[in-house]
Amino acid sequence: xxxxxxxxxxxxxxxxxxxxxxxxxxxxxxxxxxxxxxxxxxxxxxxxxxxxxxxxxxxxxxxxxxxxxxxxxxxxxxxxxxxxxxxxxxxxxxxxxxxxxxxxxxxxxxxxxxxxxxxxxxxxxxxxxxxxxxxxxxxxxxxxxxxxxxxxxxxxxxxxxxxxxxxxxxxxxxxxxxxxxxxxxxxxxxxxxxxxxxxxxxxxxxxxxxxxxxxxxxxxxxxxxxxxxxxxxxxxxxxxxxxxxxxxxxxxxxxxxxxxxxxxxxxxxxxxxxxxxxxxxxxxxxxxxxxxxxxxxxxxxxxxxxxxxxxxxxxxxxxxxxxxxxxxxxxxxxxxxxxxxxxxxxxxxxxxxxxxxxxxxxxxxxxxxxxxxxxxxxxxxxxxxxxxxxxxxxxxxxxxxxxxxxxxxxxxxxxxxxxxxxxxxxxxxxxxxxxxxxxxxxxxxxxxxxxxxxxxxxxxxxxxxxxxxxxxxxxxxxxxx
Numbered sequence: 001x002x003x004x005x006x007x008x009x010x011x012x013x014x015x016x017x018x019x020x021x022x023x024x025x026x027x028x029x030x031x032x033x034x035x036x037x038x039x040x041x042x043x044x045x046x047x048x049x050x051x052x053x054x055x056x057x058x059x060x061x062x063x064x065x066x067x068x069x070x071x072x073x074x075x076x077x078x079x080x081x082x083x084x085x086x087x088x089x090x091x092x093x094x095x096x097x098x099x100x101x102x103x104x105x106x107x108x109x110x111x112x113x114x115x116x117x118x119x120x121x122x123x124x125x126x127x128x129x130x131x132x133x134x135x136x137x138x139x140x141x142x143x144x145x146x147x148x149x150x151x152x153x154x155x156x157x158x159x160x161x162x163x164x165x166x167x168x169x170x171x172x173x174x175x176x177x178x179x180x181x182x183x184x185x186x187x188x189x190x191x192x193x194x195x196x197x198x199x200x201x202x203x204x205x206x207x208x209x210x211x212x213x214x215x216x217x218x219x220x221x222x223x224x225x226x227x228x229x230x231x232x233x234x235x236x237x238x239x240x241x242x243x244x245x246x247x248x249x250x251x252x253x254x255x256x257x258x259x260x261x262x263x264x265x266x267x268x269x270x271x272x273x274x275x276x277x278x279x280x281x282x283x284x285x286x287x288x289x290x291x292x293x294x295x296x297x298x299x300x301x302x303x304x305x306x307x308x309x310x311x312x313x314x315x316x317x318x319x320x321x322x323x324x325x326x327x328x329x330x331x332x333x334x335x336x337x338x339x340x341x342x343x344x345x346x347x348x349x350x351x352x353x354x355x356x357x358x359x360x361x362x363x364x365x366x367x368x369x370x371x372x373x374x375x376x377x378x379x380x381x382x383x384x385x386x387x388x389x390x391x392x393x394x395x396x397x398x399x400x401x402x403x404x405x406x407x408x409x410x411x412x413x414x415x416x417x418x419x420x421x422x423x424x425x426x427x428x429x430x431x432x433x434x435x436x437x438x439x440x441x442x443x444x445x446x447x448x449x450x451x452x453x454x455x456x457x458x459x460x461x462x463x464x465x466x467x468x469x470x471x472x473x474x475x476x477x478x479x480x481x
Contacts, residue, residue, distance in 0.1 A: 059106030096123025106332035154182025156446030159462030219414030250359030292404030
């Protein structure tokens with residue numbers, strides 16, 4: 001604890017956003033970092049709370065020891081703070097930018113005051129570590145002679161790969177796309193995560209001896225039998241990118257796209273890829289409607305605004321949450337309350353309690369979206385039900401519609417047909433507590449087994465799966481050469 005009375009005298013501070021008019025003209029990150037003395041003061045707000053709920057599973061699934069590095073920042077011991085942070089989190093520069101910070105909603109100080117600026121401090125520690133060249137490759141002291149294949153290079157796969165390599169195993173990461181990073185590369189807009197931040201971490205992983213093979217879709221470019229022949233263990237970490245669809249009249253019209261299709265294409269454009277005009281999705285001068293109220297919908301809004309959309313509107317099925325924590329989600333749970341994104345400052349309007357009923361078009365392209373207003377009612381069994389309100393139907397002009405309504409599980413493909421792991425009714429891979437699938441030697445981690453979740457859960461799952469794989473490999477005899 002830095003200052004016993006810091007939480008009483010010091011106010012919460014977070015990085016300022018670049019003014020709207022300037023930040024929508026570029027694709028870079030737009031936060032101004034706090035100076036060191038202000039970060040030290042934020043560390044001093046961490047109180048002697050007895051039980052730090054911020055670092056339990058509710059607050060921080062990756063198990064960051066948050067009070068420790070808050071105190072080290074207060075004392076100016078930044079390198080020690082980085083070591084403490086890296087002890088539990090392989091990629092704090094990702095979580096510091098992308099995590100919604102359940103640690104802050106679970107902060108004890110949040111009961112009476114604004115919580116400690118945990119995520120701000122976390123990102124500052126990680127970025128300073130790179131700036132000071134403290135983040136260096138850690139090559140294992142001994143090689144085990146065991147080979148592990150990691151399928152998927154999102155945060156789960158990368159965390160698993162780094163841990164496995166540091167245990168001394170030979171690790172090859174297979175990625176179906178042309179670049180490494182999974183959703184970090186193609187799902188997160190550059191204005192939230194500049195790809196140079198990803199690339200500098202990948203440089204460390206490569207220097208540690210991890211081999212990356214891109215453009216390899218397991219089951220197609222490389223067979224499952226070959227993979228099992230060449231490796232002692234396989235870690236599946238392909239995520240849960242099967243998007244939830246809307247089966248509505250007019251869905252097949254041109255101009256209606258899944259959110260990830262849109263976001264990935266824009267990231268490819270920024271990476272220098274040339275997109276064919278026939279497949280280009282561009283919001284310039286268009287009336288854009290986004291269906292879905294989560295982070296992905298906000299990412300679409302920020303992207304459309306930067307592309308020069310005429311207007312951007314977001315429809316959300318649920319009722320508008322309260323401004324403050326709802327009684328249904330008491331501390332330290334993640335609160336049900338209104339969350340406002342930077343995109344809503346930039347020119348995206350939101351409407352709540354709206355259900356889309358269909359689309360109509362002209363010459364095969366979407367022209368109007370049709371909807372009805374709804375309300376949420378409690379049913380006899382106590383479960384909430386979305387009920388349409390008669391007489392509230394409406395339609396509006398829409399030139400581009402983006403569906404951002406979540407994910408249902410892993411994308412079906414040849415990999416699952418060939419590898420034969422058991423899956424549940426939702427298509428998620430089933431495992432035991434040691435991340436073992438129904439197929440010996442094959443493990444699974446991340447969203448593909450728990451469903452779409454947070455980046456902190458992805459890293460935690462990758463780390464835990466790597467530990468389980470290491471224990472099993474060390475307990476089993478080596479395969480004959």
